Amino acid sequence: MQPTKTRGGRSGAPRAAEAPAALGTYRGICSTCIHAPTCAYRLKSTEVAIWECDLFESYETPSLLEIVERHGRKRGAVIAMLEEIQAKYGYLPTHALQVVAENTGASMVDVYAVATFYRAFSLKPRGRHLVSVCLGTACHVRGGPGVAKEFERHLGIPAGETTDDREFTLDTVNCLGACALGPVVVVDGHYFPHVGIKDVEDILAHTLTGLDKVEVEGDRRIFPIEVNCPRCNHSLMDPSHLIDGYPAIRVTVSHGHTHGWLKLSSLYGSYNVEAEHEAPKDAVVNFFCPHCHAELRGAAACPECGAPMVPMVVRGGGVVQICSRRGCKGHMLDVSGTAVA
Amino acid sequence: MTNFTLNGLNVQVEEGTTLLEAAKFYGFPVPTLCYHEGLSPYGACRLCVVEIGEGPRAKLVSSCTYPAEEGLKVRTASTRVLRARKMVLELLLASCPQSKVIQDLASAHDIRRQRFKQEYEDCIMCGLCVRICEEQMMAKAIGFRNRGERRSIGTPFDIKSEECRLCGGCIYICPACQLRCTYTEPEKAICGACANLAPPCVEKEQFDDMMCYMDPCVACEIEKK
Ligand code: SF4
Ligand code: FES
Ligand code: FES
Numbered sequence: 001m002q003p004t005k006t007r008g009g010r011s012g013a014p015r016a017a018e019a020p021a022a023l024g025t026y027r028g029i030c031s032t033c034i035h036a037p038t039c040a041y042r043l044k045s046t047e048v049a050i051w052e053c054d055l056f057e058s059y060e061t062p063s064l065l066e067i068v069e070r071h072g073r074k075r076g077a078v079i080a081m082l083e084e085i086q087a088k089y090g091y092l093p094t095h096a097l098q099v100v101a102e103n104t105g106a107s108m109v110d111v112y113a114v115a116t117f118y119r120a121f122s123l124k125p126r127g128r129h130l131v132s133v134c135l136g137t138a139c140h141v142r143g144g145p146g147v148a149k150e151f152e153r154h155l156g157i158p159a160g161e162t163t164d165d166r167e168f169t170l171d172t173v174n175c176l177g178a179c180a181l182g183p184v185v186v187v188d189g190h191y192f193p194h195v196g197i198k199d200v201e202d203i204l205a206h207t208l209t210g211l212d213k214v215e216v217e218g219d220r221r222i223f224p225i226e227v228n229c230p231r232c233n234h235s236l237m238d239p240s241h242l243i244d245g246y247p248a249i250r251v252t253v254s255h256g257h258t259h260g261w262l263k264l265s266s267l268y269g270s271y272n273v274e275a276e277h278e279a280p281k282d283a284v285v286n287f288f289c290p291h292c293h294a295e296l297r298g299a300a301a302c303p304e305c306g307a308p309m310v311p312m313v314v315r316g317g318g319v320v321q322i323c324s325r326r327g328c329k330g331h332m333l334d335v336s337g338t339a340v341a
Numbered sequence: 342m343t344n345f346t347l348n349g350l351n352v353q354v355e356e357g358t359t360l361l362e363a364a365k366f367y368g369f370p371v372p373t374l375c376y377h378e379g380l381s382p383y384g385a386c387r388l389c390v391v392e393i394g395e396g397p398r399a400k401l402v403s404s405c406t407y408p409a410e411e412g413l414k415v416r417t418a419s420t421r422v423l424r425a426r427k428m429v430l431e432l433l434l435a436s437c438p439q440s441k442v443i444q445d446l447a448s449a450h451d452i453r454r455q456r457f458k459q460e461y462e463d464c465i466m467c468g469l470c471v472r473i474c475e476e477q478m479m480a481k482a483i484g485f486r487n488r489g490e491r492r493s494i495g496t497p498f499d500i501k502s503e504e505c506r507l508c509g510g511c512i513y514i515c516p517a518c519q520l521r522c523t524y525t526e527p528e529k530a531i532c533g534a535c536a537n538l539a540p541p542c543v544e545k546e547q548f549d550d551m552m553c554y555m556d557p558c559v560a561c562e563i564e565k566k
Binding site for chain 1: 475481482483484485486487488496497498504
């Protein structure tokens with residue numbers, strides 16, 4: 001239900017054919033990419049030119065500078081900056097520490113001291129998936145150490161390390177604040193409660209197939225909807241095209257001088273879309289009904305970004321509105337009212 | 342001006358004076374280890390404990406970091422202070438028995454035997470080197486890293502620091518390894534090894550990726566990983 005985003009996360013990159021995995025044989029040019037240390041693709045496909053890689057992000061200072069700038073170059077905000085950098089790159093590159101030190105007036109020693117003081121920061125590149133096993137008091141007595149051992153055995157690495165293929169980083173933490181659920185394991189922000197030794201394999205397998213994959217049966221926050229045009233009441237569903245295993249919602253969008261179809265996942269809560277033409281990120285696009293060609297435009301503004309919302313009538317009653325800005329996840333569902341603003 | 346009582350004596354010091362400075366000024370001896378006149382007080386070794394307050398609310402504080410307060414009652418040599426001080430020294434001695442500075446302090450306080458397991462640590466985390474590097478040399482080449490058990494001193498990423506001018510101040514001031522660096526006064530050195538061998542802090546060619554305060558002294562135990 002999200003307009004104008006063409007690929008679901010990293011799954012598409014890079015586009016070139018996959019060459020056999022060859023550790024460390026990435027082309028020199030990848031070293032200019034900030035993702036190189038953690039990139040899982042460069043290990044698999046050595047033949048991709050950098051301009052063909054969708055993940056390429058230059059190792060230049062601007063993005064780092066931006067973060068530093070946003071916190072007003074204040075020394076007191078070093079922790080916040082490091083947090084953001086860590087969130088962005090998954091670890092703290094040496095280079096990033098230098099940029100922070102130089103621009104805040106703190107010395108490298110200070111920044112390094114902070115970066116090593118907190119367990120949440122990592123100076124080593126991490127894997128694509130972060131597995132944290134809780135060894136806090138409650139989880140400890142309920143068998144956390146056994147679970148940690150089992151993870152170590154399965155991944156073949158001690159806690160704190162990253163597997164050679166850069167898929168997993170195993171970490172232990174001391175209490176995640178969910179003691180009643182212990183032993184707790186958190187993988188990429190997903191909490192697994194009451195983990196036993198026999199669950200370990202499942203968790204790893206599940207992680208590899210994708211934790212973000214929408215579990216339609218299991219998750220009650222996610223459900224398919226069917227929508228009609230609020231003007232002509234024609235169905236907007238496209239049964240011939242499936243996204244997330246459900247018929248897609250088909251609309252026409254225009255941005256500037258380009259017009260084309262856009263297919264949205266009909267799963268409420270899923271943001272997978274496919275588009276004929278890709279609109280730039282953050283651009284506001286116009287939505288049209290493919291049948292009556294009326295523009296779908298509501299009076300409401302997106303609660304997240306303020307762009308106009310696009311209303312669609314839900315079969316069975318209610319209105320769903322999605323944000324017309326590319327990349328914005330603002331949406332609302334109103335099942336009670338039928339009025340289209 | 343602040344008026345307070347020091348060992349029963351009414352004394353007057355300037356505002357902001359620490360208890361340690363006051364005690365020194367009035368001639369009451371207080372042993373110190375991590376305190377240095379030229380550096381900001383840090384309160385790491387707890388050797389300078391004194392007792393403040395009275396009755397059940399009396400407590401031990403580190404005098405080097407505690408500023409004098411109006412009407413405070415301070416005792417620098419009560420039984421409690423002496424006991425605490427001795428204990429601190431015994432622990433320091435256990436963690437770094439090879440330090441001449443600590444040995445001297447221990448003998449001056451009548452510690453004749455070691456009750457605790459000797460750890461032979463290279464560093465007691467007194468922070469003197471970090472402070473001299475920052476405050477006197479204006480370099481900030483070394484600092485604390487990690488925390489808890491894994492706390493250590495060194496340069497960021499353990500590589501040769503750009504800021505470090507090899508002044509040797511850290512080695513000079515370190516109570517744990519000070520003696521290794523007295524090569525210029527051979528009569529003071531224990532083993533004299535460094536008098537024969539060029540001190541690593543001066544000629545670091547073959548050890549240039551190494552900071553001598555982080556490893557066993559290369560003059561005494563040449564061991565390069
Ligand atoms: S290296 Fe020496 S001076 Fe520095 S903190 Fe350790 S004991 Fe103190
Ligand atoms: S002890 Fe594991 S969540 Fe608190
Ligand atoms: S001299 Fe005061 S704590 Fe070390």
